[in-house]
Amino acid sequence: MSSSTDQSGPAWRDGRQVYDRGETVCVIGAGASGLAAVKNLTEYGFGVDCYERETGVGGIWNWRHDRSPVYSSTHLISSKPFTQYPDFPMPDDWPDYPHHAQLLSYFERYADHFDLRRHIWFGTEVVRVEPAEGDRWYVTTRSTGGFGAERTSRYAAVVVANGHNWSPKLPAYEGLADFRGKVIHSSAYKDPAQLRGKRVLVVGAGNTGCDIAVEAAQQAARCWHSTRRGYWYAPKYVLGRPADQVNDTTHWLRLPLWLRQWLFHQVLRLTVGDLSRFGLPKPDHKVYETHPIANSQLVYYVGHGGIEPVPEVARFDGARVVLTDGRQIEPELVVLATGYLPRFEFLDPAVLGDDGSGRPTLFLNAFPRQHPTLAVVGLVQPDSGIFPLSHWQSVVIARYLRLRERAPERAAAFANRVESEASRRWHEAKVKDSTRHWFEVGHVELMRALQRALDELEVSA
Numbered sequence: 001m002s003s004s005t006d007q008s009g010p011a012w013r014d015g016r017q018v019y020d021r022g023e024t025v026c027v028i029g030a031g032a033s034g035l036a037a038v039k040n041l042t043e044y045g046f047g048v049d050c051y052e053r054e055t056g057v058g059g060i061w062n063w064r065h066d067r068s069p070v071y072s073s074t075h076l077i078s079s080k081p082f083t084q085y086p087d088f089p090m091p092d093d094w095p096d097y098p099h100h101a102q103l104l105s106y107f108e109r110y111a112d113h114f115d116l117r118r119h120i121w122f123g124t125e126v127v128r129v130e131p132a133e134g135d136r137w138y139v140t141t142r143s144t145g146g147f148g149a150e151r152t153s154r155y156a157a158v159v160v161a162n163g164h165n166w167s168p169k170l171p172a173y174e175g176l177a178d179f180r181g182k183v184i185h186s187s188a189y190k191d192p193a194q195l196r197g198k199r200v201l202v203v204g205a206g207n208t209g210c211d212i213a214v215e216a217a218q219q220a221a222r223c224w225h226s227t228r229r230g231y232w233y234a235p236k237y238v239l240g241r242p243a244d245q246v247n248d249t250t251h252w253l254r255l256p257l258w259l260r261q262w263l264f265h266q267v268l269r270l271t272v273g274d275l276s277r278f279g280l281p282k283p284d285h286k287v288y289e290t291h292p293i294a295n296s297q298l299v300y301y302v303g304h305g306g307i308e309p310v311p312e313v314a315r316f317d318g319a320r321v322v323l324t325d326g327r328q329i330e331p332e333l334v335v336l337a338t339g340y341l342p343r344f345e346f347l348d349p350a351v352l353g354d355d356g357s358g359r360p361t362l363f364l365n366a367f368p369r370q371h372p373t374l375a376v377v378g379l380v381q382p383d384s385g386i387f388p389l390s391h392w393q394s395v396v397i398a399r400y401l402r403l404r405e406r407a408p409e410r411a412a413a414f415a416n417r418v419e420s421e422a423s424r425r426w427h428e429a430k431v432k433d434s435t436r437h438w439f440e441v442g443h444v445e446l447m448r449a450l451q452r453a454l455d456e457l458e459v460s461a
Helices: 032-043 100-113 207-219 243-252 257-271 298-303 387-406 408-421 443-456
Strands: 011-013 016-020 025-028 048-052 120-122 124-132 136-143 147-155 157-160 182-185 199-203 222-226 308-310 313-317 320-323 333-336 374-376
Touching (some): 032 100, 199 207, 207 222, 207 298, 243 257, 243 443
Parallel strands (some): 025 048, 157 374, 182 333, 222 308
Antiparallel strands (some): 011 016, 124 136, 136 147
């Protein structure tokens, strides 16, 4: 292999020309996190090339995209003030929990307002990202779908923003391959018409699973809802306000965790009650120790008989599904709302500190230990909206990259923090150890940590 860092002439790698992009930063993905990264990097004076495999912005919120898990009725589960970008508010006349079509229009207007499209290569997927000499990166791209020749460019830094809710996590049930009914992952669910008149089993108690179970209660002939453990089902409104706004008030008052948990338990006891009397299992954890389930309708339809709670699936047997309590049911359609796993197909997992489990190890959920010019944006599962966190993560990244040029000794001190604190969890509660909660963060805890990083990385004009 031969290579060259001489920017005055062509560089070559493995017999192929490398296009040197100088101090330009590569951003992968033009969804919510990628757009924030492009916007903030350009504001800090960086040239940016953003590669987006689809033909428009919005990422998973653009349901025309192949990898979008969005279905027709999808709304935000975090309220508008805690979801919007801090420098681009959503319209005042929008509802508390906007519809996905409104979210897409929001991203399109964000891209236009900050003139981001000129930095984006649409219909272009990233095939490989490999370390280059001098903390630079070789990025190989091609037209989406594998058409056309590959092109390799060398960048000063790479910011990964390809999202983590697009690669389905599929359980391996005994007998599933021979099941006579139809099985889909929730990523393939788009419209209630898919449920109409059918006997439906929904597997999974996340927000998507609960949403689909509610729609099945309205459209299906019968709906079973299978869950592995008990969860806390929070209403979307408490005391006349969106629940996350009430919850956030207790955060900023700096009430201790035990007191906030006690208060939330009292609210749930008064508004929702003991769900075990409906056949739902009791939670085996306290509030805040799992990702919040925000759904005001699930309890309503369970109470009205439209949803029948059942335990975990043990195995599939021909046309039947056998449950762990020995019951057997015969659904025509099984919807596996079993979540997603992070995938970075273009990167060696070890680069992000993955020890073979599939889980990256990142400081502030953004910085890997060994590669100072590589970062990830949006790899968080917060108890509030994600867009403000992606915004401030990308500002921290931009400041760090700029500080490496202007004050290397200060940047080195930050790199030491990355090395020592990469495994730190930004959540004061003891979060369940499952793939669903790998990236669980308390938004207040992470926001305070990002503020400390911003102060540490302040760049003089």
